[in-house]
Amino acid sequence: MPKIDLDTIPQTNRTGYPQPYAAPMDKRLYRRVAPAAGIEDFGVSHVVLKPGGISSQRHWHEGEDEFVVMLAGEAVLVEEGNETMLRPGDCAAFPKGVANGHHLVNRSEADCVFIAIGKPATTDCHYPGIDMRLDAASGRYLHEDGTPY
């Protein structure tokens, strides 16, 4: 059936970030919807941020577009030099190759829920301000100088 029973998709707070950047991710609970739904043209994540949670470390992708739409609650979209509140129905897009590190932060006292659309990363991802990048070729997190965590 096309309608997706989200409850049947495992929810996880797993992250590949090295410490100390992994610790803040424990309040991000996500489901990988696309494989469960049998689609592969793009990725779909259903994400719940608990109060205090962040969607990721602030980052930008060299080669993958991202799109988010808020479903419930509210989150602050933090980008380079700017913050914007996102509420249910609000959409945001992050074009590939734009060096504008961004993430969502739940500063409220209730859960927020959003859908994130993107493609699997085949290019490097940069994390401004925390001396980290994801090296797509190796799948490893590196310091900016190329040394591994």
Add this chain to the structure above:
Amino acid sequence: MPKIDLDTIPQTNRTGYPQPYAAPMDKRLYRRVAPAAGIEDFGVSHVVLKPGGISSQRHWHEGEDEFVVMLAGEAVLVEEGNETMLRPGDCAAFPKGVANGHHLVNRSEADCVFIAIGKPATTDCHYPGIDMRLDAASGRYLHEDGTPY
């Protein structure tokens, strides 16, 4: 700014369907979000269905996955031999090549709003029950026997 100001994106009820299949589309108001937001990896449509509106004629794509998430109101997901109510936060996926003609129908007395994600059609799209298919090579709507509308 990554947050998308939907009001700045033109809203249209345009359709390429031939008559009489075009007429029912006048209650579907959509915005093409991806180009306005500078992303190209996938398409994003923000759709408002007025009461009585349908998202499309019932169809399935040979080669493109589709994903929808409801934002407001409610719509009936009509597929081959089945109907399912979609409410805010509900998601549905339509894997490519699955011959399950589907669309959303607003049978309520209020607008409903959803986001649809997909890729531009480069393969044929089939419209079961109404003797129509979209021929991707020519971009024309044809009868099942290949004659044009």
